[in-house]
Amino acid sequence: MIPFNTPPYTGDEDQYVLEAMHGKKMSGDGMFTKRCEAWFTDALPCRKALLTPSCTHALEMSALLMNIQPGDEVIMPSYTFVSTANAFVLRGATIVFVDIRPDTMNIDEKLIEDAVTPKTKAIVPVHYAGVACEMDEIMEIARRHSLFVIEDAAQAMMCSYKNVPLGSIGQMGTYSFHDTKNYTSGGEGGLFITKDADIAERADIIREKGTNRSQFLRGMVDKYSWVDIGSSYLPGELQAAYLWGQLENSTRINEDRLKTWALYREGFRELVKEERIDLQFIPDHCQHNAHMFYIKAKDIEERQSLIKELVENEIASAFHYVPLHSSAAGKKLGRFHGEDSYTTQESNRLLRLPIWHGMSEENVSSVIDTVIKFYEG
Numbered sequence: 001m002i003p004f005n006t007p008p009y010t011g012d013e014d015q016y017v018l019e020a021m022h023g024k025k026m027s028g029d030g031m032f033t034k035r036c037e038a039w040f041t042d043a044l045p046c047r048k049a050l051l052t053p054s055c056t057h058a059l060e061m062s063a064l065l066m067n068i069q070p071g072d073e074v075i076m077p078s079y080t081f082v083s084t085a086n087a088f089v090l091r092g093a094t095i096v097f098v099d100i101r102p103d104t105m106n107i108d109e110k111l112i113e114d115a116v117t118p119k120t121k122a123i124v125p126v127h128y129a130g131v132a133c134e135m136d137e138i139m140e141i142a143r144r145h146s147l148f149v150i151e152d153a154a155q156a157m158m159c160s161y162k163n164v165p166l167g168s169i170g171q172m173g174t175y176s177f178h179d180t181k182n183y184t185s186g187g188e189g190g191l192f193i194t195k196d197a198d199i200a201e202r203a204d205i206i207r208e209k210g211t212n213r214s215q216f217l218r219g220m221v222d223k224y225s226w227v228d229i230g231s232s233y234l235p236g237e238l239q240a241a242y243l244w245g246q247l248e249n250s251t252r253i254n255e256d257r258l259k260t261w262a263l264y265r266e267g268f269r270e271l272v273k274e275e276r277i278d279l280q281f282i283p284d285h286c287q288h289n290a291h292m293f294y295i296k297a298k299d300i301e302e303r304q305s306l307i308k309e310l311v312e313n314e315i316a317s318a319f320h321y322v323p324l325h326s327s328a329a330g331k332k333l334g335r336f337h338g339e340d341s342y343t344t345q346e347s348n349r350l351l352r353l354p355i356w357h358g359m360s361e362e363n364v365s366s367v368i369d370t371v372i373k374f375y376e377g
Contacts, residue, residue, distance in 0.1 A: 002363050004316035006356040007179035007187070008253055013245030017186075020241035032240035039247050044168045046193040048200035050207055051243075053235045055154045055176035055190035059087035061233055062150045062172045062192070064206050065199055066122055068093050075115050076124040076152075077107040078325040078336060078343050084126055084152050085324055085334065093121070095334030097325045102342045103281040105350070109134040113141050115337040122148035125170075130182075130291040131282055132161035135169045142170075150174070154190075157183055158254045158289040171196050177243055182257060182289055182357070183250065185243035189235060206230040253357050254289055260359050261290035267368035268295065276375045278349075293355045294320075295371070300348035306374055307351065313370045318352045 020032055033051055040049035052058045068074070070092030076084055078097035085095045096115050101108045105128040112123060123142055125133035135151075142149045149170030153159070156166040157175055167173025177189030192207075194200050204214040210230030215221045246253065271277045278296040282288055297303040303319065310317045323343045324330040353367055 001314045001316060002354050002366060003356075004318050004352070004354050005180050006358070007184050008182065008246060008357040010245055010249040010253070012248060013186075013242045016241040016245045017238055020237045023237070026237045028234040028236050028240070030237040030240070032237055032244050033235070036240050036243050036247060039244075040191060040193065044165045044193060046168050046173075047195050047197060048193065048203055050192045050203055050233075051185075051235050051240055052190040052192055052207070052233050053239070054083075054178070054188050055152075055174050056083040056087065057231075057233045058174035058190040058192035059083055059150070059152065060090065060231070061203060061206055062174065063087045063091045063093070064229060064231075065172065065194075065202055066148050066150075068121060071119060072121040073117060073119040074122045074124060075112060075120060075337075077126055077128075078323040078330070078340075079105060079128070079321050079347055080126045080152065080324065081154070081321060082324065082327075082329075084124060085330070088122075088124075089329075089333050094119075095324070095330070096120070097323075097330070097334055097336045097343075099336075099338060099341055100343050100346065102346050104128065104131050104133075104283070105346060106131065106133040107138075108342075109137040109141075111338055112138065113145075116141070116145050116147070120145065120147060122150055124150050124152055126152040126154075127156040127159065127166050129280060129294070130156045130159040130166075130289040131280070132156070132159065132166055132286040135161045135164075139169065148172070154178075155181065155291045156289065157181070158250065160287045162285045163287075167193055168195060171199060177239075182253060182291055183243065183246045185235065185239040185246075189239050189243060192233075202228065207233040256357050257290035257355065260355055260364055261293050263361060263364045264293045264353065264355070264368065267364070268371070271372065271375055277371075290355065292352050294350050294352045296346070296349040297351060298349070303349060303351050306371065309374045310367075310370055313366070315367055315370055316354060319347075320350055320352060321347060323347055 068091035151173040153167035154176035175191040177185040216224035325336040
């Protein structure tokens with residue numbers, strides 16, 4: 001069986017994990033945590049980068065930092081993972097879902113402003129498959145209405161919009177290092193970033209259970225105590241050590257995935273030309289990271305038949321999100337603004353094919369050949 005995903009592994013992780021295991025500090029915020037955070041602060045760049053146990057936790061921190069209250073509204077696409085919505089629902093917000101663009105599967109920036117009400121507190125663009133939302137327009141809407149922008153860049157490490165790293169454009173950004181992502185910190189993991197000085201200072205406090213412990217460790221106060229709301233959003237040092245082994249190889253991992261993505265693209269050129277399938281669209285001003293390679297079938301029936309064909313040829317594949325607005329919780333905790341012209345339709349067509357760091361050209365060719373035979377048969 002050709003698996004759908006294999007967690008990224010370079011071989012350098014072992015030495016760092018062992019070093020962390022035998023070190024004096026395993027509870028987090030140690031040497032490897034600081035190395036990783038410094039790497040992100042420099043690479044993105046941003047004022048503050050804080051590792052978290054997951055992207056879900058980073059999103060929850062964002063909601064706390066915005067002081068989300070019951071009755072507030074947060075705008076986002078319905079085509080996203082549940083954590084994007086849950087983080088704000090947990091604070092009492094109502095989610096306002098907006099339709100997506102069919103070309104990038106991202107929130108349609110032209111529909112956002114009409115969804116803004118006096119209760120709107122934030123916009124949460126989700127950079128699907130590492131392809132940027134149209135951030136210039138989104139930031140301008142936010143400026144006109146004094147709204148926060150929190151980028152869900154879970155899939156978007158090493159991606160950019162007009163040469164600006166994703167996650168660093170809005171007031172806050174979040175990343176995921178789950179083992180389905182391009183880079184992992186050993187199964188789970190996340191990152192919170194901000195360029196805002198005030199947010200950065202409070203983020204330290206919220207991540208440390210609402211205490212000013214980080215100020216104490218920097219010698220800014222003579223003791224630390226409970227000063228704000230917060231929770232335990234600090235990952236263990238083993239997670240950071242594993243991630244450091246990947247960050248040192250980030251360029252190599254990225255280039256390898258892009259090579260595989262390009263092989264797929266070339267392999268399906270004739271099917272696209274014949275209008276049998278559609279492929280992922282990458283705007284010229286967006287740099288992606290080959291987080292996924294997906295095709296779009298004619299409809300859900302054709303997609304399910306293709307999945308069956310791939311399984312019979314020992315190839316794993318996967319569709320993606322069931323739109324949140326169609327779920328039981330989504331109907332109760334949010335609303336869809338405007339028409340669902342593309343969210344459901346396009347989600348029913350989309351099929352993700354296997355892609356991972358180190359995938360062989362032989363595996364890629366097998367997948368391509370199976371899909372071509374399905375359409376030519």
